[in-house]
Amino acid sequence: MRFARGQFGGISVCAQLFYREQGTQHRDARSRPPARLDVERIPAGEVAAGSEVQKKEAGGEDSNGSRRSGFVRRAWTRFRAAGIARERGTFHCHTVASDGHNTLEEMAAAAQELGLEYLGIAEHSKSSIQAHGIDALKLRSQISAIRKLNNKLDGFRVFSGVECDILRDGKLDFDDEILGELDFAVASIHSVFNLSEAEMTKRIIRAMENPFITILAHPTGRLLLKREPYAIDIPAVLEAAAETGTWIELNAAPKRLDLDWRWWPLAKEKDVKCVINPDAHRTERLQDLWFGIGIARKGWLTKVDVVNCLPLGKIQSALEAKRNKKA
Ligand SMILES: [Zn+2]
Ligand SMILES: [Zn+2]
Secondary structure, eight states: OOOOTTTSTTOOHHHHHHHHHTTTTSSSGGGSOOSSOOOOOOOHHHHHHHHHHHHHHTTOOOTTOOOOOHHHHHHHHHHHTTSSOOOOEEEEEOOTTTTOSSOHHHHHHHHHHTTOSEEEEEEEBTTOGGGTOBOHHHHHHHHHHHHHHHHHOSSOEEEEEEEEEBOTTSOBSSOHHHHTTSSOOEEEOOSOOOOOHHHHHHHHHHHHTSTTOOEEOSTTOOBTTTBOOOOOOHHHHHHHHHHHTOEEEEEOOTTTOBSOGGGHHHHHHTTOOEEEEOOOSSGGGGGGHHHHHHHHHHTTOOTTTBGGGSOHHHHHHHHHHHHHHHO
16 A cells, blocks of 8 residues: 555654654554543642752752762752652662672662662573573572671661563462562563463463562563563553552663553552662662653652652561462
């Protein structure tokens, strides 16, 4: 079929980007984010809180009163001024144990320098060979390394986790026995992207039904400007998240920004919790949290929707809530 000249040939780059934004490249209606936002507005107090934090931070000291390098301090100032109140910690980061570039100790130190109170480490599991995924033996040795590190830390905690591959049929790459030894577990897809929407949705929901899976990571698998999201029924996944008590990740890596901001109002409506994770593979990338906060705001989320805003004293019981619910 040929189109008359001017019908499509003259379309501007801006218009093409617009159509892209509207989701015309997505495979089907149900993996396409809703085009229109229909959410309640953030109360004025929430917005004002951001400017208060900004004023306080202008002094250049953090809550511990310690001094930081100018760069980190500036990043943190912007970070805390972002209006989702204060982010206390994050999950889903990698170290040299899988495909990360920094050690456990370096990642923990960088998170502390950024003013966080806790950090969750989640290495790739054994099926992710390309990402140097680890087996049960290595995972157990990391659990004990984290325990030792925590004994030396004061006011900061590292949580043991794993980024467990969801296999083709929805089974997990680790069994419940080892998942139960962890503080949390992230489930994600890194292979077999070409299933039908029904199969992919079933596969993911099956993984979410496991009581030890705390977080569904990068839920559509998209890589911006590189790889389309796989076919998946996001409303059904959000429904399952609400039912099982699984947190949905807002992956803050700039190449992902997944789940897309357009879905968060629906997640909020279903009372599904968001967890902003940088998926950092090196210390500097912890600061990608900043992008995640921006996207969460764009999705009209506030601190009650984002579990990272829970302080260290409350995050532990939040992490245990799902497995206790099923017990
Ligand atoms: Zn991943
Ligand atoms: Zn990851």
